[in-house]
Amino acid sequence: MxxxxxxxxxxxxxxxxxxxxxxxxxxxxxxxxxxxxxxxxxxxxxxxxxxxxxxxxxxxxxxxxxxxxxxxxxxxxxxxxxxxxxxxxxxxxxxxxxxxxxxxxxxxxxxxxxxxxxxxxxxxxxxxxxxxxxxxxxxxxxxxxxxxxxxxxxxxxxxxxxxxxxxxxxxxxxxxxxxxxxxxxxxxxxxxxxxxxxxxxxxxxxxxxxxxxxxxxxxxxxxxxxxxxxxxxxxxxxxxxxxxxxxxxxxxxxxxxxxxxxxxxxxxxxxxxxxxxxHFPIAYNKPIVGRNAFQHESGIHQDGLLKNRNTYEIMDPEAMGIPRSMIILGKHSGRHAIKHRMSEYGIEVSGEQLDEVYTRFKQVADEKKIVTDNELLRLVGEATATQHDPYVLTEVSVQTGADEACSARVGVRTQDGAEHVVSASGTGPLEAVIRSIQELIPVAAQFEDLELHSLSTGEDAHGEAVVSILHEQQRHQGSAIHKDIILAAATAYVAACNAALLSSARQRQQQQV
Missing domain, CATH: 3.20.20.70 (Aldolase class I)
Structure with missing residues (x-):
């Protein structure tokens, strides 16, 4: 036919x-x-x-x-x-x-x-x-x-x-x-x-x-x-x-x-x-392009997907230009998904250390619903007394004025334990923070996109920030949740930079092998 x-x-x-x-x-x-x-x-x-x-x-x-x-x-x-x-x-x-x-x-x-x-x-x-x-x-x-x-x-x-x-x-x-x-x-x-x-x-x-x-x-x-x-x-x-x-x-x-x-x-x-x-946001559950369209939190779904993508997906998101972010870690995630996500960052834990990470993970997941990669690496670091991220955000302060440019002071700690602090200004607090991070982390200059979402209302409201950057022709994302939306954006930006740097390091290791 x-x-x-x-x-x-x-x-x-x-x-x-x-x-x-x-x-x-x-x-x-x-x-x-x-x-x-x-x-x-x-x-x-x-x-x-x-x-x-x-x-x-x-x-x-x-x-x-x-x-x-x-x-x-x-x-x-x-x-x-x-x-x-x-x-x-x-x-x-x-x-x-x-x-x-x-x-x-x-x-x-x-x-x-x-x-x-x-x-x-x-x-x-x-x-x-x-x-x-x-x-x-x-x-x-x-x-x-x-x-x-x-x-x-x-x-x-x-x-x-x-x-x-x-x-x-x-x-x-x-x-x-x-x-x-x-x-x-x-x-x-x-x-x-x-x-x-x-x-x-x-x-x-x-x-x-x-x-x-x-x-x-x-x-x-x-x-x-x-x-x-x-x-x-x-x-x-x-x-x-x-x-x-x-x-x-x-x-x-x-x-x-x-x-x-x-x-x-x-x-x-x-x-x-x-x-x-x-300026029309896309619903999380919209078919094809919604952020949840190819993301899975259920432990049963995650286990099946890690064994064979076709168990719970009928389309290939990467064929549509959608970044591969198949597993979302939350309170329904199991050890298999957590271990897999850590392995993507070159981190291998097992036995008592994995149990410790899993226990800490569940505590955070009950409170925040979703555990970002940045949060997971922090939990692994606490359980193993090791800093796995190339950069850890240590300080963010912003000064604003009605008629003046905003200024920000941002600090990071590198894996060798060194502390670095810079200040920068911008037309708004977010721009000032972004410029500060770009001075601290060279790869951060490839900033592409920022999404801000309100996750709740009232005095205890939290905001989620999702940052995308381009590095070596590949898109990397970082996300963070915090009551302070500026701090969430800064943390997400640093997380995206860390993802890019760790990805590059893994690719170099694979080429050497």
Whole structure:
């Protein structure tokens, strides 16, 4: 059986950006668009050109620059919108005009205040108008899943007759069930006049958590294009998540008999870029890119994973560019996982020493829930009277002022017992601390990313800091939990540096052997 290619239509920069609080500047759109092209999406909808001069400019520049990707100009079924979309995309090597108009009675009665026949007339006229300048016309009857089959068929037939080449049947409110959405596509494809001469696209919202399932249902009934966003960002509960859809197809290719052209190794980098740029944090338990998606605390799961990854994982996170952090140490972890984590740092303990480490570990885990690598190495050091970390943070103090730069004083102890202290300033307390650490630890200059999370509320609240650095083309992470978020960030930064240094040392030892 032939494998069908599914085109991925990315609307992160249009529908995704419509999420409250997700708006970004035109220059940031261009950076994300470049990454989307690197990811391998087939089509990019970079914005709504008529909405603002900045939006028009961003779509125009993306059209000029990304000559290997089809660019979409989004427009209402209004001449002014269409003219703006056509102008903004005029330099694209391949372009498409995407027109939409409401189709459900509730939209027609309360929003458009037009009859069905008026909507059909407008759709006909605007598709014909757009066709004068752009060959590829995508038409979307908005809210099609609540419009009624008879009217959807009539509207689709009208726009096909005027030259529409792609029919998108959007589940605008995310109300459809997979079997209903599948039936909608099947009926339109087989019963609409000219329905066999156009391509079909699905655009699903996630209000009931069914966006990916509905998109797969559309594929089963003939859709060859899926419209999605990075991290599932979008209005209300969001759109179909690109990474979830792509990995569902990739993982179940033999069953679905379809594939995409996405470079899965770029998934994580793209997800992180969109999350940071739009200031939208990713839920811990989000499939594919959530921090817990490939992490395991249960002792039974950890034991199985250490013996064979496939026991509890159906995908390879590293193939998606996700750092390998399979085992999370917590109160449910067993001796096997703890011993394995220590061995990753070249530390071998057994017998009474392992029992001592395990006892100390359980005490900390009951209090802090998660035991970071930095904390584990401290516990091992206490049990063995040895400092295993290249650097141990010994002092952090910060001085702030309303109108002055902040200053920080940071101290570390090296493995030979020497104490080092430096001071640095910055525009904020965190920057001052980071600069101090960078002076103390040369590898720390490769700082990449910082995440801060609140783990609780009230007077006893704790914050978690996760720091990523790049060292010798490899990403390393460190994490720490503390009531003082600045101290947590500093500890996590030093932990990431230690992980990088220990990793390099292990690699050198292996090469010598």
């Amino acid at each position: 032939t494998i069908q290619k599914i085109q991925i239509f990315d609307t992160t920069l249009r529908d995704g950006e419509q999420s409250p609080g997700a708006s970004i500047e035109p220059a940031q759109k261009i950076i994300i668009a470049r990454q989307l092209a690197k990811l391998g999406v087939d089509i990019i909808e970079p914005g709504f050109p008529v909405s603002s001069p900045g939006e028009f400019s961003a779509v125009e520049q993306i059209s000029r620059e990304l000559q290997g990707t089809e660019i979409v100009g989004f427009a209402r079924a209004v001449k002014g919108d269409i003219e703006s979309a056509i102008r903004a995309t005029r330099d694209a090597a391949r372009r498409r005009l995407h027109l939409f108009i409401s189709s459900s009675d509730i939209h027609l009665d309360f929003q458009l205040k037009k009859s069905r026949q008026e909507v059909i007339r407008i759709a006909r006229e605007m598709v014909a108008f757009g066709k004068q300048s752009v060959e590829e016309i995508e038409f979307s009857p908005m809210d099609s899943t609540r419009a009624g089959m008879e009217f959807v068929l009539e509207l689709v037939e009208a726009v096909i007759e005027e030259g529409a080449t792609v029919i998108n049947l959007p589940d605008t409110l995310g109300i459809a069930l997979p079997e209903e959405y599948e039936a909608l596509f099947r009926t339109v494809r087989t019963q609409a006049r000219g329905g066999d001469k156009v391509r079909y696209s699905a655009h699903c919202h996630n209000d009931l958590g069914l966006a990916v399932a509905n998109s797969l249902a559309a594929i089963r009934s003939g859709a060859t294009q899926i419209e999605a966003t990075i991290n599932g960002i979008g209005e209300r509960a969001g759109n179909c998540s690109l990474e979830e859809l792509v990995m569902a197809i990739d993982t179940r290719k033999a069953t679905l008999q379809v594939e995409t052209g996405i470079d899965t190794s770029e998934i994580y980098a793209t997800s992180r870029m969109v999350s940071r740029t739009m």
